[in-house]
Amino acid sequence: MAGKSVLIRNAEIYTPYEHIRRGFILVEEGVIKAIGKESYSGSRNGLEEIDLDGRIIGPGLIDTHIHGLYGYDTMDARQESFIEMSRILPRYGVTSFIPSTVTSPHEILLNVSKAFKTAYDAWNPSMGARLLGLHLEGPYINVEKAGAQNKEFIRKPSIEEFMQYYEESGRLIREITVAPEIEGALEFIRHVSSLGVVVQIGHTNATYEEALNGVLAGARKATHLFNGMRGIHHREPGVVVALMSSKSVFLELITDFIHVRPEMIRFVIDYAGVDRITMITDAISATGLQDGEYELGGLKIIVRNGVSRLANTGGLAGSTLTMDRGFRNVVSLGYSVGEAFAMASTNPARAVHADKDPGIGMLKPGFKADMVVLNDRLEVVATIIKGHIVYSR
Ligand SMILES: [Zn+2]
Numbered sequence: 001m002a003g004k005s006v007l008i009r010n011a012e013i014y015t016p017y018e019h020i021r022r023g024f025i026l027v028e029e030g031v032i033k034a035i036g037k038e039s040y041s042g043s044r045n046g047l048e049e050i051d052l053d054g055r056i057i058g059p060g061l062i063d064t065h066i067h068g069l070y071g072y073d074t075m076d077a078r079q080e081s082f083i084e085m086s087r088i089l090p091r092y093g094v095t096s097f098i099p100s101t102v103t104s105p106h107e108i109l110l111n112v113s114k115a116f117k118t119a120y121d122a123w124n125p126s127m128g129a130r131l132l133g134l135h136l137e138g139p140y141i142n143v144e145k146a147g148a149q150n151k152e153f154i155r156k157p158s159i160e161e162f163m164q165y166y167e168e169s170g171r172l173i174r175e176i177t178v179a180p181e182i183e184g185a186l187e188f189i190r191h192v193s194s195l196g197v198v199v200q201i202g203h204t205n206a207t208y209e210e211a212l213n214g215v216l217a218g219a220r221k222a223t224h225l226f227n228g229m230r231g232i233h234h235r236e237p238g239v240v241v242a243l244m245s246s247k248s249v250f251l252e253l254i255t256d257f258i259h260v261r262p263e264m265i266r267f268v269i270d271y272a273g274v275d276r277i278t279m280i281t282d283a284i285s286a287t288g289l290q291d292g293e294y295e296l297g298g299l300k301i302i303v304r305n306g307v308s309r310l311a312n313t314g315g316l317a318g319s320t321l322t323m324d325r326g327f328r329n330v331v332s333l334g335y336s337v338g339e340a341f342a343m344a345s346t347n348p349a350r351a352v353h354a355d356k357d358p359g360i361g362m363l364k365p366g367f368k369a370d371m372v373v374l375n376d377r378l379e380v381v382a383t384i385i386k387g388h389i390v391y392s393r
Pocket residue numbers: 065067100137282318
């Protein structure tokens with residue numbers, strides 16, 4: 001279906017801002033050309049037609065915080081691991097992703113940056129999900145809120161060191177998680193933000209004021225809100241309230257109902273508004289595999305009933321969530337399918353400027369034809385990337 005023109009018809013379309021009950025999408029050269037509310041009346045000459053028989057279609061899901069799955073891990077620092085992640089993710093409706101590192105020694109982060117660039121250069125849309133860039137989770141975070149980040153390798157922010165990763169990655173570091181209260185952090189945030197890198201506040205013990213200073217310096221996103229950060233107190237609202245009340249800040253939520261209770265997820269969405277929420281998985285290499293012992297950045301992890309915890313402290317260590325399940329979880333809380341698409345695709349794209357480049361996160365003329373087809377139980381039926389059907393069942 002790649003180079004040709006494709007007509008997708010009889011579709012229940014979520015753009016996601018508009019809900020069209022029976023419409024069509026016309027795709028040319030992997031780009032959305034037109035979306036219609038009625039049946040297609042143009043020329044059908046040379047058109048490949050796909051009848052969705054009333055099934056749901058929306059923008060492909062975008063996971064902007066994922067460490068790995070099926071035994072593959074960003075920290076393998078291998079091109080193959082990124083490519084395999086790209087191949088597997090469309091099963092879960094994912095059309096783009098940002099692999100995430102963990103706090104590690106300098107040489108390893110350098111090797112991950114290099115390997116990412118080779119995978120990025122090797123990718124083509126018939127392979128699988130787009131590699132949008134790299135997320136550095138640490139190493140410039142607070143040891144007091146390390147969570148599943150190895151404390152041994154946490155260090156003070158260094159622009160010089162970061163620039164080595166940035167250059168080696170082909171300037172493809174799209175996000176970095178920083179604790180704003182540590183020495184040198186504000187200057188660091190100002191510098192990397194000016195490069196267009198999205199700074200996320202996370203693994204932090206910041207007070208309300210310290211977190212606001214981070215936002216003023218340019219931070220744009222919260223790394224898994226609540227997890228790995230100081231909690232809320234009515235006399236010291238802390239980093240959570242600072243980020244929630246900063247209207248320019250996007251809020252990552254792990255919607256597995258384990259990291260954050262469903263009632264709290266609803267509280268955040270209702271307070272901050274659907275348009276600021278970006279669903280993530282924070283999935284680790286054990287995702288899609290059986291319970292057992294695994295590793296994350298040199299730390300021992302035990303997965304039981306799909307819940308991933310540090311062996312030594314019992315603290316949560318990433319997840320085994322997939323985006324399609326997170327999507328269904330949010331709908332089960334009473335949000336509409338359109339709102340779930342906004343939180344699982346549109347906002348993740350907007351938060352990292354991917355709505356502008358490469359033009360994803362919405363079904364709209366001029367945007368890439370990255371789409372997911374769901375049945376009425378919201379299970380993934382097909383995943384389309386730049387007009388290629390890369391997964392169907
Ligand atoms: Zn993470």
